[in-house]
Amino acid sequence: MVQPVRLVTSAATLRASLLLVGWLGVSYPASAAETSTYSIRWNTNSTPPMVEAVGLNEKALRQLQESNWQTADWQKLLSVYAGQGDFMTDMSVPAMLGSYQVADNRIRFQPQFPLEPGVRYRAVFRPSKLPGSGEIRKADILSIFQLPAIQRQPTTVVAQVYPSADVLPENLLKFYIHFSAPMRGGHIYERVRLRDEVGKVVELPFLELDEELWNPEMTRLTLFIDPGRIKREVKPLEDIGPALEAGKRYTLEIDAACTDSAGLPMREPFRKSFRVSAPDREPTSLASWTIKPPKSGTRDALTVNFPEPMDHALALRVIRVANAAGRLVEGASALADHETRWSFTPQETWTAGTHQLQVQNNIEDLAGNNIGKAFEVDLLEPVQRRFTNQVVRLSFEVR
Amino acid sequence: MKPTTRSLVVALIALSCLALHAANWTQGMKEGKAEFKSISQLAFGPEGILIVADTKAAAITAIATGDTTPAKETKALKVEGINQKIAGLLGTSAEQLVINDMVVNPISRSAYLAVSRGRGPDAVPVLVRVKAGGELEAVSLDKVKFTRGELPDAPVDGVVGEGNRQSNPRQESITDIAFFQDRILIAGLSNEEFASTLRAIPFPFEKVAGGTSVEIYHGAHGKFETRSPVRTFVPFNVGNEPSLIAAYTCTPLVQFPIKELSPGAKIKGKTIAELGNRNRPLDMIVYQKDGKDYLLLANSSRGIMKISTDNIEKAESITTKVADKQGQSYETIASWTGVDQLDKLDAGHALVVRKGEGNALNLESMALP
Numbered sequence: 001m002v003q004p005v006r007l008v009t010s011a012a013t014l015r016a017s018l019l020l021v022g023w024l025g026v027s028y029p030a031s032a033a034e035t036s037t038y039s040i041r042w043n044t045n046s047t048p049p050m051v052e053a054v055g056l057n058e059k060a061l062r063q064l065q066e067s068n069w070q071t072a073d074w075q076k077l078l079s080v081y082a083g084q085g086d087f088m089t090d091m092s093v094p095a096m097l098g099s100y101q102v103a104d105n106r107i108r109f110q111p112q113f114p115l116e117p118g119v120r121y122r123a124v125f126r127p128s129k130l131p132g133s134g135e136i137r138k139a140d141i142l143s144i145f146q147l148p149a150i151q152r153q154p155t156t157v158v159a160q161v162y163p164s165a166d167v168l169p170e171n172l173l174k175f176y177i178h179f180s181a182p183m184r185g186g187h188i189y190e191r192v193r194l195r196d197e198v199g200k201v202v203e204l205p206f207l208e209l210d211e212e213l214w215n216p217e218m219t220r221l222t223l224f225i226d227p228g229r230i231k232r233e234v235k236p237l238e239d240i241g242p243a244l245e246a247g248k249r250y251t252l253e254i255d256a257a258c259t260d261s262a263g264l265p266m267r268e269p270f271r272k273s274f275r276v277s278a279p280d281r282e283p284t285s286l287a288s289w290t291i292k293p294p295k296s297g298t299r300d301a302l303t304v305n306f307p308e309p310m311d312h313a314l315a316l317r318v319i320r321v322a323n324a325a326g327r328l329v330e331g332a333s334a335l336a337d338h339e340t341r342w343s344f345t346p347q348e349t350w351t352a353g354t355h356q357l358q359v360q361n362n363i364e365d366l367a368g369n370n371i372g373k374a375f376e377v378d379l380l381e382p383v384q385r386r387f388t389n390q391v392v393r394l395s396f397e398v399r
Numbered sequence: 400m401k402p403t404t405r406s407l408v409v410a411l412i413a414l415s416c417l418a419l420h421a422a423n424w425t426q427g428m429k430e431g432k433a434e435f436k437s438i439s440q441l442a443f444g445p446e447g448i449l450i451v452a453d454t455k456a457a458a459i460t461a462i463a464t465g466d467t468t469p470a471k472e473t474k475a476l477k478v479e480g481i482n483q484k485i486a487g488l489l490g491t492s493a494e495q496l497v498i499n500d501m502v503v504n505p506i507s508r509s510a511y512l513a514v515s516r517g518r519g520p521d522a523v524p525v526l527v528r529v530k531a532g533g534e535l536e537a538v539s540l541d542k543v544k545f546t547r548g549e550l551p552d553a554p555v556d557g558v559v560g561e562g563n564r565q566s567n568p569r570q571e572s573i574t575d576i577a578f579f580q581d582r583i584l585i586a587g588l589s590n591e592e593f594a595s596t597l598r599a600i601p602f603p604f605e606k607v608a609g610g611t612s613v614e615i616y617h618g619a620h621g622k623f624e625t626r627s628p629v630r631t632f633v634p635f636n637v638g639n640e641p642s643l644i645a646a647y648t649c650t651p652l653v654q655f656p657i658k659e660l661s662p663g664a665k666i667k668g669k670t671i672a673e674l675g676n677r678n679r680p681l682d683m684i685v686y687q688k689d690g691k692d693y694l695l696l697a698n699s700s701r702g703i704m705k706i707s708t709d710n711i712e713k714a715e716s717i718t719t720k721v722a723d724k725q726g727q728s729y730e731t732i733a734s735w736t737g738v739d740q741l742d743k744l745d746a747g748h749a750l751v752v753r754k755g756e757g758n759a760l761n762l763e764s765m766a767l768p
Binding site: 080081082084085086089092093094095096097098111112113114115116118119121173174182183184185186207208209210211213214215216217218220222224226227260261311313314317362364368375 | 439454455479480483484486487488489490491492493495497499516517518519520521523535537567568569570572574588590591592593628630648679681699757759
């Protein structure tokens with residue numbers, strides 16, 4: 001017989017009552033043996049929720065308290081299973097990890113991890129496994145519980161894609177996709193596509209890494225173009241061809257099926273259309289950067305103009321400002337004009353004197369060329385034997 | 400996945416190192432709770448010491464598992480739906496579970512799986528052990544002997560102070576780790592700069608001082624050498640030269656001498672095979688059969704490759720453009736489909752995680768080809 005479980009006591013909070021909405025919480029004897037006084041409760045007043053077996057007599061409770069049971073022994077008496085959506089699979093999944101205790105006239109199972117919305121949990125209490133019991137004929141008690149899947153409207157969108165320009169070099173190295181909220185990893189390469197100008201999907205343009213290169217907050221995905229698909233002067237892999245070719249238009253598409261950390265899809269798909277220009281094989285040079293110094297006594301932004309767009313993440317991370325004493329100036333940097341203009345607003349006002357722009361030489365342009373070092377190294381030239389994470393400096397006066 | 404020795408010569412070197420270090424492998428370890436932000440890659444060192452890479456924390460932890468009772472015999476093992484069973488153990492659905500790596504303890508032959516419970520920023524890392532009989536258990540890390548070292552960012556010369564105080568979105572994924580003689584080798588890939596780095600950290604360590612970082616270039620694209628990330632690698636003795644054989648993401652197989660892994664060095668690797676495009680290497684082991692050494696490489700789309708090491712010491716570097724495949728010969732083992740994770744179980748068997756029915760992944764022992 002199926003009977004709903006009384007899930008909350010008179011002391012239950014309003015919060016718990018609200019949580020009840022949409023629950024599936026039922027318990028019933030697994031087979032028609034003797035009628036049982038036992039039942040299973042899902043106590044959601046605790047975090048994570050606890051599963052409780054109630055209706056035990058004093059003697060049984062005392063015996064349990066005095067027992068020296070290990071987890072495996074407890075699991076024979078009371079165990080909870082996370083359903084995998086398939087009957088045969090569910091019969092073979094092990095019991096969930098958690099801890100057991102006897103308190104307040106009941107057995108409490110506290111799962112080690114929180115219960116997940118949408119997962120169907122099954123608790124089984126087996127009175128026949130009570131210590132020294134004459135309950136051998138008592139039927140197992142089963143209870144099913146499910147937190148409702150999240151029902152709100154999708155809100156997450158692609159906030160920005162860098163590089164932001166609509167003309168990109170043929171040997172472009174990467175895209176950064178910024179989402180408006182934290183995302184879930186996995187399957188991302190199935191949800192990101194590149195189409196050519198007739199709408200045909202470009203085959204395997206991205207370097208697909210199991211690791212999926214997210215930032216720690218999972219709001220930014222780095223998408224490398226497969227270096228084996230970047231066109232070179234000597235054509236690399238003849239049967240597949242380059243991912244991007246100069247003179248053509250492409251569209252980067254991001255599916256609405258990408259899921260955010262709440263498990264919801266995107267509010268809408270995203271498209272970025274761009275034209276491809278000639279490849280850029282020149283090392284980056286600071287000599288071509290122009291600095292517009294701020295005035296002393298102000299908190300005006302220092303601005304630096306690049307002759308070509310720079311890599312968004314690296315330009316924000318590896319350009320810094322040092323004062324006349326050689327100390328780094330604290331402040332915030334920003335990029336504008338399709339990553340061709342860097343600006344820096346200090347926390348304190350500028351003081352007069354010779355300042356330095358300090359740039360790590362691993363800064364990259366859109367094709368991965370560094371300061372003084374092109375992305376691709378010509379084999380005919382000797383390989384540099386050492387590399388260092390050097391800093392290149394440009395001086396400017398604050399007056 | 401990454402056995403520590405490859406041939407008799409290497410075995411002898413390792414044995415001599417073992418004799419030197421025998422009492423010292425757990426030097427500097429403390430007992431307590433080993434904490435992780437993620438568990439991404441695993442490798443076994445000597446005496447049941449498990450090396451754990453934590454990409455999110457940019458740290459390496461060595462744990463004395465105490466799992467040092469030698470296996471008496473290897474039985475065939477098959478755990479169907481290992482992802483569903485682990486998900487059940489952790490109270491979630493298989494869709495919310497990621498198996499990041501699987502290694503076999505060469506002493507007990509238990510399998511250890513690096514798992515993420517959840518796919519978002521708050522995913523919880525869990526270490527799961529599957530015993531030789533197929534029983535699953537979560538490895539408690541609350542009270543273990545361990546040592547932990549953080550991988551420092553490459554130092555930047557002459558920079559003093561905080562500068563731009565913005566959150567740093569840079570993260571270096573650890574794509575593979577291995578233990579070799581008395582060092583932990585770590586391949587990494589940044590989510591910003593496109594470069595392959597390899598670190599060699601002496602073991603035992605109390606902290607990772609500076610580490611070693613190298614750049615490796617290979618020449619599989621014709622005239623140019625390209626920086627590219629290493630996906631998986633194994634230590635291997637080429638002739639008498641302890642070497643690393645590294646599979647790159649697009650898929651050259653590159654060899655370089657371990658002795659060149661010194662701080663700040665720029666190593667030019669020798670491309671010994673080009674294994675074909677539209678493919679990603681996933682995992683690699685070395686084994687012996689009929690007196691010969693083979694590399695076994697699992698791939699995303701070209702199946703399992705059994706690669707001959709015949710005359711590998713005489714191999715010429717591939718420096719010209721390659722239409723598809725070239726170099727060391729290999730055969731594709733057609734019956735090994737859908738392999739995601741691979742490690743050596745014993746002399747005659749591998750243990751794999753491979754795709755099963757529906758969304759199930761199976762943990763299976765397979766006779767080495």
